[in-house]
Amino acid sequence: MASPSPPLPVLSTTILLLLLLLPHSAAGAGSGGSPAVNPFTAKAAFIRYWNRKVPNNRPHPAFFVSKLSPLPAAAAASFPSPLPDIRARLPALCSKAALLCPSGETASLEGRAAGAGGPFKGYSNANFTNYGTGGGAGADSFRNYSPDLNIAADSFRRYGRDSSGRDDRFESYEADGNVVTANFTSYAGGATGGSGSFAAYAAETNVPDSTFTNYDAAANGRGRGFASYSQEANHGENGFSGYGKNGNGLRETFTSYGNESNVMTSGFANYGESANGATDTFTGYGVEGNVPENTFRSYGAGGNAGVDTFKKYRDDANVGDDSFASYAKGANGGAAEFQSYGNSANPGSTTFKGYGEGTNPNHHIDFKEYAGENNTFKGYAKTGVDFKEYHNTSSTAAALTVSAEAAASGHRHLKWSPEPGKFFRERELVAGNRMPMPDIRDKMPPRAFLPRDIATKIPFEPNAVSEVFGVPLDTAMGKAVASTVAECQRAPSQGETKRCATSAEDIVDFAVEMLGNDIVVRSTASTAGGGGDIKLGRVTGINGGKVTRSVSCHQSLFPYLVYYCHSVPKVRVYEADIMAVDSDENINHGVAICHLDTSDWSPSHGAFIALGGKPGEVEVCHWIFEGDMTWTVAD
Template structure:
């Protein structure tokens, strides 16, 4: 056996004490005393590739893998087969390497007789809950409350129950990366009520699914008082909602209000239902770039009443689609009191809008398409067919309320003009806190052996135990698709899966005499700040830079790109009242915005359009920008 192999084998059994401990601002003696740790190797690599002797960027180097020498050797060997062996050791690998992985839930065969009240509950797979329950009430007061990565599943909930009430007072609030599912909810139940008072509020990256909701229910009342309000960047789906129901009453008082880039899908809504009465009091109100899809809505229904009091009202851009609405229904009534009346137009499509229903649009927005709809029976009280008309209407509404239209969806301070970067300026700072789950890079020798392309996503799903419609599966697909997207005009881009890869990309664009910077901390977030001393990098001249932003992936992956014509600044950030220094910020100003979309958030916040103004923004926590050293 090679001497190095013997040495590493020795460490595999005896060196478990050499854990890497991240230390901001200096080198930890424990991590460097063993030259075979990933971090020790990375520091040597930095010294070799970077030509200057400036202070090392510990905010970056501390993202190196925390594997000790023994783990590094063992997992490197296991990665040689493309991750198949690592898949068999996934929990230990994820824990040791500080990765984002979801627990594998085993079925819970617990039986709960009688009325049950759970004060707090999380991380459970209910195989069968409340089936055949007669009367009574089951209540979950706090379900996966404030969990970072909650994963829960109800395979059957209240199936065939009679006169039984179900209540979720708080379901998955304030979570981070969410994976919650109900395979069946209230199927074939008679009477009773099902209520979610608060479902998924303030979550980041939700993936919440109802495989079957209230199908074949008889006279049962179900309601969501609040569904995924204030959520960020995720997806929600109802595969079947109220199918074959009889006299069921379903209501969403608030659905997706103030959410950001959230997709919602109803594959079968109210199909062949009899006497249904469904109401969305507010759907997607004030959302930013919503993606909402109803694949079939009310098909084959009898005497149904469907009401949207507000659909996507005052939302920003986005796309909505009704692939089939009310097809083959009998004596149905559909009321849209306000449809798509948005500040900034999106796209709304009705592929099939069918013939026997009585449909009313009290207010209808712009940029909407009816490919096939009823020749009679559809009433439009107000139809806005010019974007200027909508803009004028909404601007008037905003003026009456004393609000600025352009600032409605973009957080104050997220984008600003270059002239604001002057000593003494008081300005709002957005929330620059990193909302991503905490993770580390993998060592390059491991990351380079694992699949990383959409063509090999099946192998990745297998490695990370990702079910087809799970949060993990979507996370993998989204990150890889973004990495494989063609660069925009003038952009040079690369997704990096290790710190070594990031160093190589930055130096390939800028040369070896580089500095990487980030904003020092998160102080000042969501408050007014005062700008102290300001320094322009490269003398404040237009320069090249490489900016790197996190992607959501099991291990750290950064999307790094170089764009032309930017200026980079450092600025002391002060408390406006005490004028004491609370932070040291890094800001980048894009001088050329001509290739940006007219609907970019910067133009919504600042006015103007592509190529007409420069746009600046802060470098957020755990993002960074590289530039040539002064």
């Protein structure tokens, strides 16, 4: 008699276990599928989770799988729960989990004589606290300093204090960086003579944060130039607090400052306070910027014979806000000239509160060819103010005398526009059409998801993230964390359902909740063709080109991957072959989404500047950028 076969339940259990451990569609999935994955990893665990939640046997896209946590199973399973324990193991976690963490303590050059370590060419991440104190004539040059870094942190506190006749130059400083922080507190305090130059400073950076506190305070006869500062930077913040306080004969020039930047904020608090004979020039400041915001609070207060010039300030910018509170308050003989100020492409707002107030009658404030709109003048100096060729359509300024010539030339040519191809109309999505394609590169620093069981141990609030990752809240990264949390906590717009996903599992859960479990996720295949003209090949409407609902997810800046996901109603989603215009070679496969209902969008949205029309009048289409994604019901 033949031997009996093993009991069926044992075989079934073994096969089932093996099937669960193997990632679904891991082999033979084609170019868009995931490669074979070690079953004992956080990545494999997520893929099994995806298969249970979305059981439609579709390949897992490589762009999504590449973002999954690389943590080995043992590292993920043994990770401690209390936040101090997580903080203690942070260096190992950062390297094993591919997170965005500070690089640690920077090298200190404290106590070195000026010039002892320079020139600083190709240098990065250093602490120049108390560097060059009491130094004599000479120069320090920082060239190609901290380029292409993630979370660069440089400290120049009390740099060059009480020095004499010493120059410093910052050229190509922190260029192309991600989340860069620079601290210039009490820099060159009490110094005599010499000059400083910031040329091509923080160009094309993402989320720069520079602090100039008590910079050049009590200095004598120093000159400082900010030329091409934060050019084409994105979402940054610069603070000038107590800058030049109690200084004598200081000359500060801001030329091409923040030009073509995106959502840059600059604060000038107690700038030039009690200074003597200070001269500040803002020429070509914030030109063609997008939503710049500048605050001048107690600027030049108590100063003597200070002269400020704002020439071609915020020209051709989009929206933006300026606030001048207690500007030159209590000063003696203050002079300010606003020439061709506020000639923005799209109206912003400017508030002058307590400007030039005080008992001193020697001020001279001159608004020449001032083209501001939406302005408020409250508590303004009653004398010494001259408005020439002032153009303003707001009700507050209506009582001011405006020359007939200025009133007749009220319309301005609007130059500011988003990058070509960033927004387009649905009718352009046809085979054979030639069109510009924006730069769709993912400009966020590289990071991976945390496994959900680790991400849930870290409270989603700034103080907890600061504690775990050692990110001070007053740095660029700390402010980015706070901004991400605030955006996630914001109430949804009308018709929007939103959720911030702190893990890959959260994204899948939200997409299933909104669209059901038979869904597909898509993103543009690569960045090929971006920044130039392209030609469209075959164009296919998803779900037969019907109006549908999608879930779009956009990266947020955080130490680990966090996505802002929202369910978007009334859209059409398209796939398109992208071809080179000169050879018709297929170079990319794009995904585009068209928003059919724009009635709740802001009238100042860049789409309407680019395409014309108003909210609710036109549909707006855009490509899905690298790093972002959109989910739809499967065809």
